[in-house]
Amino acid sequence: MLRIELFVILAVVISVNSFNIPFIEDVTLIAVSTSNSSIVNNLTCEECLCKALIYYSALNCFSNSTCQLFSTIPLTYRIQSTPGARLYFSQQTLPNVNQCCMPDLDFLLSKLRNATPIYVSIPNPRCLALDNHGYVVAIERSPAYIDRFNATNLTLISRTSIPISAQIWSLAFNNNAYYIGTDSNTIVVVDSNNLTMINTITSIYINNPRDIMFLDNGQTMVIASFGNNALLFFKQLDSTPGNYSYAYQKAVTHYPNPHGLWYVNDTFFYATVWYNNAVLSYTANSSDSTSWTETVTINAESIGSTAGGSHVIIDECGRSWFVLEQNGIEIYDTVGNLIGNFSLKTSYFFHLLITDNYVLYLTDTLTGHAMKIDPNIKC
Numbered sequence: 598m599l600r601i602e603l604f605v606i607l608a609v610v611i612s613v614n615s616f617n618i619p620f621i622e623d624v625t626l627i628a629v630s631t632s633n634s635s636i637v638n639n640l641t642c643e644e645c646l647c648k649a650l651i652y653y654s655a656l657n658c659f660s661n662s663t664c665q666l667f668s669t670i671p672l673t674y675r676i677q678s679t680p681g682a683r684l685y686f687s688q689q690t691l692p693n694v695n696q697c698c699m700p701d702l703d704f705l706l707s708k709l710r711n712a713t714p715i716y717v718s719i720p721n722p723r724c725l726a727l728d729n730h731g732y733v734v735a736i737e738r739s740p741a742y743i744d745r746f747n748a749t750n751l752t753l754i755s756r757t758s759i760p761i762s763a764q765i766w767s768l769a770f771n772n773n774a775y776y777i778g779t780d781s782n783t784i785v786v787v788d789s790n791n792l793t794m795i796n797t798i799t800s801i802y803i804n805n806p807r808d809i810m811f812l813d814n815g816q817t818m819v820i821a822s823f824g825n826n827a828l829l830f831f832k833q834l835d836s837t838p839g840n841y842s843y844a845y846q847k848a849v850t851h852y853p854n855p856h857g858l859w860y861v862n863d864t865f866f867y868a869t870v871w872y873n874n875a876v877l878s879y880t881a882n883s884s885d886s887t888s889w890t891e892t893v894t895i896n897a898e899s900i901g902s903t904a905g906g907s908h909v910i911i912d913e914c915g916r917s918w919f920v921l922e923q924n925g926i927e928i929y930d931t932v933g934n935l936i937g938n939f940s941l942k943t944s945y946f947f948h949l950l951i952t953d954n955y956v957l958y959l960t961d962t963l964t965g966h967a968m969k970i971d972p973n974i975k976c
């Protein structure tokens with residue numbers, strides 16, 4: 598996370614009262630913890646500022662004459678690069694150093710262990726995703742189905758057969774479409790609004806696609822190609838959903854069989870490997886290059902003899918939640934020390950989503966379920 602103190606803070610003078618309002622060019626404030634903000638349209642930055650001076654602590658001023666006004670600066674926030682935008686601190690006070698919501702992992706884990714999960718049955722579940730409707734989306738491996746659930750209580754919204762004979766292995770959501778990796782070595786693209794198959798992405802390089810991820814606002818699609826130990830990079834050809842073609846690949850060198858992907862930013866992401874239970878990170882040498890440097894960040898081989906490094910997720914405190922199927926979820930701090938774990942006796946966790954207030958959604962491949970675990974905390 599970026600620290601606000603590192604920025605050069607400039608001052609702008611509002612003519613009315615000669616207030617000095619600090620602002621930062623080309624960034625916006627993104628709330629991570631719950632916050633109260635409102636959007637106003639069709640006002641210039643100066644007009645927004647006049648509105649903001651008394652009642653609001655910060656405002657994002659976008660280049661399209663839209664402003665977002667924050668009554669208070671959220672406890673946990675991100676500063677995001679947004680060319681053309683400005684972030685103003687309208688009450689002349691800069692925010693406190695960003696603080697994460699749940700620094701006490703033991704407290705969080707005890708709340709999760711004491712929570713009562715909500716279960717829903719899914720035959721052969723695999724990955725989960727959240728979509729544009731706010732649904733929790735799951736896939737059934739074989740026969741292939743897309744299942745969508747209400748995120749509040751996991752009521753089934755729809756269960757749709759995918760008209761292919763292949764098994765399906767992975768799921769990602771991007772821009773109103775579900776991307777589904779199949780064992781015919783294709784990526785099937787399904788519209789998330791009308792549930793029709795709109796495209797099939799093929800390439801001779803796809804070999805057992807175990808996860809799919811997007812960079813550069815969807816302009817790049819990355820596939821963890823399990824069978825040939827590679828990360829495949831595809832370029833978006835035009836805005837037609839699912840119109841991607843193969844561009845280049847990066848061999849996975851420290852361990853074979855890449856599996857789960859986790860996006861951090863356009864020049865940094867993580868991949869898990871299945872058999873060796875490790876997490877690798879990838880850093881772009883420069884933001885527009887096609888060269889990535891691989892580093893081992895977590896090695897969990899000692900946790901258990903069984904494979905299953907399925908996915909990794911980074912939480913808002915920077916901790917890694919490494920989902921190890923039969924070995925539960927192992928949690929590591931920012932420098933790779935094991936600091937906790939979470940498991941349920943009768944579950945093999947496969948995929949994890951962490952949403953606001955540490956509400957977890959999980960798939961369980963042992964009993965064929967998805968579940969929601971709400972620790973009942975407020976960020």
Ligand SMILES: *[C@@H]1O[C@H](CO)[C@@H](O)[C@H](O)[C@H]1NC(C)=O
Nearest residue numbers: 632633634635652653667668
């Ligand atoms: C959110 O902000 C609005 C306008 O500033 C205010 O009226 C409202 O009470 C605030 N709500 C909360 C929950 O703070």
Ligand SMILES: *[C@@H]1O[C@H](CO)[C@@H](O)[C@H](O)[C@H]1NC(C)=O
Nearest residue numbers: 637638639640641644661662
């Ligand atoms: C935006 O503001 C301008 C000037 O105040 C006005 O002429 C225009 O109609 C407004 N547009 C919308 C969409 O409200």
Ligand SMILES: *[C@@H]1O[C@H](CO)[C@@H](O)[C@H](O)[C@H]1NC(C)=O
Nearest residue numbers: 638639659660661662663664
């Ligand atoms: C203006 O841009 C912001 C940020 O990209 C976006 O969230 C907002 O919807 C846009 N507003 C309009 C009126 O286009």
Ligand SMILES: *[C@@H]1O[C@H](CO)[C@@H](O)[C@H](O)[C@H]1NC(C)=O
Nearest residue numbers: 730731732747748749750752
């Ligand atoms: C999900 O369920 C909750 C509670 O049962 C309900 O209030 C909400 O409207 C539902 N959401 C959707 C998107 O169906």
Ligand SMILES: *[C@@H]1O[C@H](CO)[C@@H](O)[C@H](O)[C@H]1NC(C)=O
Nearest residue numbers: 715716747749750751752753
């Ligand atoms: C979930 O909420 C819906 C109403 O939105 C209700 O009909 C259903 O019984 C609830 N399911 C569970 C498991 O509580």
Ligand SMILES: *[C@@H]1O[C@H](CO)[C@@H](O)[C@H](O)[C@H]1NC(C)=O
Nearest residue numbers: 788789790791792793795838
């Ligand atoms: C579904 O939506 C897509 C746009 O993503 C459109 O091209 C297609 O015709 C729609 N199909 C149906 C059956 O409505």
Ligand SMILES: *[C@@H]1O[C@H](CO)[C@@H](O)[C@H](O)[C@H]1NC(C)=O
Nearest residue numbers: 796834835836837838840841
């Ligand atoms: C994908 O994009 C290319 C380049 O714009 C275009 O020629 C092609 O027709 C598009 N394919 C589909 C399926 O829309």
Ligand SMILES: *[C@@H]1O[C@H](CO)[C@@H](O)[C@H](O)[C@H]1NC(C)=O
Nearest residue numbers: 598678861862863864865866
């Ligand atoms: C991307 O994330 C990495 C790892 O957290 C960080 O070192 C890097 O500065 C970030 N890059 C950008 C452009 O935010």
Ligand SMILES: *[C@@H]1O[C@H](CO)[C@@H](O)[C@H](O)[C@H]1NC(C)=O
Nearest residue numbers: 881882883886887888889890
């Ligand atoms: C990328 O960076 C790594 C580590 O600094 C270096 O070994 C490698 O040669 C670089 N690759 C390119 C193509 O610049």
Ligand SMILES: *[C@@H]1O[C@H](CO)[C@@H](O)[C@H](O)[C@H]1NC(C)=O
Nearest residue numbers: 706900924927935937938939
């Ligand atoms: C999991 O955490 C418990 C404490 O909650 C600890 O006793 C146990 O050794 C840990 N197991 C692993 C595999 O880290």
